[in-house]
Every structure is written in structure tokens, then in C-alpha cells.
Amino acid sequence: MIRLLSRNIIRFLVLVLIQVLVLNNIQLSGYINPYFYILFILLLPFEIPGWAVTLFGFLIGMTIDLFANTPGMHAVATTFMGYLRLFILRYMSPRDGYEPGTFPRVFYYGFNWFFRYALILTLAHHFVLFIVESFNFASFGHILLRVILSTIFTLTLIMISQYLIFRK
Amino acid sequence: MNNLIRFIVRNHHFFIFLITEVIAFFFLFQYNQYHKSTFVNKAGVALNGINRFTSDIEDFFYLRDANEKLAEENAHILNTLKRSYKENKISYKEIYDSVYIKQWNYMAVNVINNSVNLQNNYLTLDKGQLHGIKENMGVVGPNGVVGVVKHVSNNYAVVISILNPNFKLSARLSDTKYFGSLHWDGIDPRYCWLDDIPNHIKVDVGDKVETSGYSAIFPAQIPLGEVVEAKKDLNSNFYHIKVRLFIEMQSLTQVYVVENYLRDEITKLESKLNIDD
Numbered sequence: 001m002i003r004l005l006s007r008n009i010i011r012f013l014v015l016v017l018i019q020v021l022v023l024n025n026i027q028l029s030g031y032i033n034p035y036f037y038i039l040f041i042l043l044l045p046f047e048i049p050g051w052a053v054t055l056f057g058f059l060i061g062m063t064i065d066l067f068a069n070t071p072g073m074h075a076v077a078t079t080f081m082g083y084l085r086l087f088i089l090r091y092m093s094p095r096d097g098y099e100p101g102t103f104p105r106v107f108y109y110g111f112n113w114f115f116r117y118a119l120i121l122t123l124a125h126h127f128v129l130f131i132v133e134s135f136n137f138a139s140f141g142h143i144l145l146r147v148i149l150s151t152i153f154t155l156t157l158i159m160i161s162q163y164l165i166f167r168k
Numbered sequence: 169m170n171n172l173i174r175f176i177v178r179n180h181h182f183f184i185f186l187i188t189e190v191i192a193f194f195f196l197f198q199y200n201q202y203h204k205s206t207f208v209n210k211a212g213v214a215l216n217g218i219n220r221f222t223s224d225i226e227d228f229f230y231l232r233d234a235n236e237k238l239a240e241e242n243a244h245i246l247n248t249l250k251r252s253y254k255e256n257k258i259s260y261k262e263i264y265d266s267v268y269i270k271q272w273n274y275m276a277v278n279v280i281n282n283s284v285n286l287q288n289n290y291l292t293l294d295k296g297q298l299h300g301i302k303e304n305m306g307v308v309g310p311n312g313v314v315g316v317v318k319h320v321s322n323n324y325a326v327v328i329s330i331l332n333p334n335f336k337l338s339a340r341l342s343d344t345k346y347f348g349s350l351h352w353d354g355i356d357p358r359y360c361w362l363d364d365i366p367n368h369i370k371v372d373v374g375d376k377v378e379t380s381g382y383s384a385i386f387p388a389q390i391p392l393g394e395v396v397e398a399k400k401d402l403n404s405n406f407y408h409i410k411v412r413l414f415i416e417m418q419s420l421t422q423v424y425v426v427e428n429y430l431r432d433e434i435t436k437l438e439s440k441l442n443i444d445d
Contacts, residue, residue: 020411032396039173050181051179051180051181051184054184054185054188055179055184055188057188058188058191058192061192062192065195070200071195071196071198071199071200072193072194072195072196072197072198072199072200072203073191073196073200073203075188075191075195075196076189076193078194079188079189079192079222080185080189082185083181083182083185084180103440116363132196132203135202135206135207136206
């Protein structure tokens with residue numbers, strides 16, 4: 001239990017640092033911003049209740065915001081994503097539920113399941129984030145393009161991480 | 169209350185989401201200049217629409233007040249119009265002359281009320297004390313005597329008309345200069361009666377009657393009328409002369425108030441007789 005807690009705390013810190021120090025400085029042609037830190041929410045254990053995931057989402061979003069000097073922007077998106085996770089998990093749950101002791105990873109539930117899971121939540125997060133960021137529905141096509149391109153980039157990073165770091 | 173708490177507990181996931189989102193949006197709008205200004209603008213447009221709608225409705229309910237206010241303003245503006253003011257101009261000029269002492273002064277005034285068909289007839293003039301009119305001043309018309317000022321206020325004067333049985337005027341025959349008193353009998357506004365003319369003199373129909381100038385109110389030789397009928401009163405040795413007035417009291421508009429500058433002197437001197445007696 002304590003190992004689980006410390007692991008998540010460390011993951012939180014490492015992901016925030018990667019996001020703030022490296023990924024926030026990458027901007028490909030002004031369209032693509034990878035937001036790898038949402039992996040933290042994706043990888044939270046099944047046992048954590050939905051409301052806690054929502055709060056954790058708010059927490060990590062706010063932390064990123066503090067570094068990026070955009071208070072509330074990421075928090076809005078990550079809170080929404082945390083709220084949504086419970087319903088996505090319910091929707092995608094196997095016939096006999098999630099087995100105790102397993103985590104939402106490729107290793108336990110396969111590439112197909114994890115990819116769909118990560119895709120839906122990443123899309124949701126990016127969609128909210130870019131809408132809030134531009135805060136202007138007139139350029140909706142532009143926003144959609146950014147959402148799709150950034151989602152591809154973020155998702156690529158997440159899937160790679162599943163094979164390089166979270167192999168077990 | 170219990171149900172509400174139960175509802176919140178049952179949906180705690182959603183409510184926590186709601187609260188954290190509200191906090192996040194609060195930060196968003198509080199600390200991001202772009203989002204703040206955009207939010208204020210967008211919200212402003214919406215609020216303006218609502219405000220205009222409600223103020224239109226409010227305006228409708230305040231129409232009555234607005235009308236009253238406009239009416240008041242109208243009244244105020246009407247009050248400043250020239251026709252709301254009475255002319256206070258005084259149309260006479262004093263000339264000092266060492267050869268002639270000016271005794272009589274005429275002041276043109278307008279008649280604003282008049283009556284001829286009552287027993288006691290009065291006129292109202294549109295000038296008063298402020299313009300120099302005093303009680304017991306004479307009032308003459310274009311061709312004859314109108315009356316004597318009875319009461320004055322600041323801006324108006326009431327005149328006792330010649331067509332009033334209480335008014336007696338000292339008058340004389342132009343040819344013979346015999347004088348008597350002219351008075352109205354209360355019947356026909358065109359005719360007055362001249363009494364106290366002794367019946368040994370000759371009076372013909374058509375003889376002119378004028379003021380005597382004995383009263384210190386009217387100057388002498390103002391034409392008053394002509395004799396229509398001269399009845400000899402056998403009991404008293406005096407004529408009872410019917411006089412047709414030149415002045416048409418029914419159609420008076422402009423008259424003159426006559427002031428005798430020497431009146432005080434005359435009355436003071438004459439009052440000494442009473443003391444002597």
C-alpha cells in the first residue's frame with residue numbers, strides 16, 4: 001500500500017518535471033503540444049474512487065498550471081478527464097470486472113484495450129484544454145486540428161512509455 | 169434537508185467534479201488576462217442585452233412619471249413666455265418747467281374688467297400702486313370721465329364707474345359755466361342726470377356739459393355729454409337735466425388715470441376752512 005502510494009507520488013513528480021522542463025518547450029509548427037503528464041491519471045489504480053481521481057486530476061493540472069503560468073487552464077481539462085475516467089472504465093470493463101492487483105496498463109489488459117482507453121481520455125483532455133485555451137469557438141476547425149495532431153503525439157508518447165517503462 | 173444531503177452524497181462524484189471545475193475556472197478567469205477580458209466581454213454583451221430588455225420594461229412603467237415631469241417642464245416654459253407677463257411699463261414722462269407747473273399727469277392703462285349693467289358698476293385696471301396709482305385718482309376715457317380709483321393693489325386698481333349711483337361728479341354747462349352734480353340713476357348706461365342747475369338760466373337741448381374742475385380730481389373742461397332733456401323741477405327751483413354721455417362705457421379698453429400734482433396743496437388749503445369754522 002505504501003509502495004503504491006510512494007510510486008504514484010514519484011510518478012506524479014517525474015511526470016510534472018518532464019512536462020514542465022522538456023515537453024512544454026516543444027512546439028512543433030505551433031500546432032502540436034504533447035501533454036504527456038496525463039499518463040499519471042491514466043495509470044492510477046482501479047481501486048481509487050472516482051471522486052479522488054477527479055481531485056488528483058485537479059491537483060496535477062493545477063501543478064502544471066503553476067509552472068506554465070496559466071492558472072486554471074490545465075486544471076479545467078484534467079479535472080474533466082479525472083471525472084470522465086470512472087465512466088470510461090465502467091464502459092470498457094471486461095465481462096468479469098477488473099481483477100484485484102491489476103493496473104490499467106498494456107501489460108494487464110492488452111494493447112487494444114489500453115489504446116482505446118488512452119485515446120478516449122486523451123482526446124477528451126486535449127479537446128477541453130484547447131477550447132479553454134483559445135476560448136473562442138469561431139476558430140473551431142483550427143482547434144480540432146490542434147486537438148487531433150496533439151493527441152497523436154501524446155498518445156504516441158504514452159504507448160511508447162508502456163513498452164519502455166511500465167512493462168510490468 | 170436530509171434528502172438534499174442524501175442526494176449530494178449519492179452523487180458525490182459529480183459534485184466534487186463540479187466544485188473543482190468551478191475552482192479551476194475561477195483561477196482561469198482570475199489570473200489569465202486573456203481569459204478574463206474575453207469572459208468579461210462575452211458576459212458583458214449578454215448582460216447588456218438582458219439589461220436593455222429589463223430597462224425597456226422599466227421605462228414603460230415610468231412613462232407616467234416621465235409624462236408628469238414633461239408636463240411640469242411645459243408649464244415652466246409657458247411661464248417664461250412673454251405672454252405670461254403683464255407689461256409693467258409706465259408710459260409717462262415728467263417734464264419740469266419753471267414757466268408752467270405741471271398739474272395734471274395722464275397715465276395710459278388698460279381696462280381688464282368692466283361692467284355696465286349692474287346697479288353698482290366697477291372697472292378693474294391693469295396697473296396699480298407699483299405704477300403710481302393711488303386711491304381717489306380720476307380716470308378718464310377718450311371722451312369723458314370714466315370714474316375714480318377706489319382701491320389699489322400692487323398691480324391692479326378698482327375704479328368706481330360713473331355708472332354707479334354712489335358716484336357724483338362735479339359738472340357744468342359749457343356755455344354758461346353754471347355747475348351742478350352729474351350722477352347716474354341706475355337705468356340706462358347711456359344717460360346721466362345733471363342736477364343743481366338753477367332754473368332761471370336758459371338750458372337748451374344740445375348744450376354741452378363738461379367737467380367743472382372743482383373737485384381736484386379731474387381737470388376742467390373735459391367734455392362729458394350733451395343735454396337731451398331739461399326738466400324744470402317746480403318744487404326746488406333747479407333743473408333736472410338728462411345728459412347723453414359722449415363716452416361709451418360698454419366698449420372701454422384703454423383709459424387714462426389722471427393725477428393732480430397739486431391736489432395735496434389744494435386739499436390742505438381747503439381743510440383750513442374747516443379748522444376756522
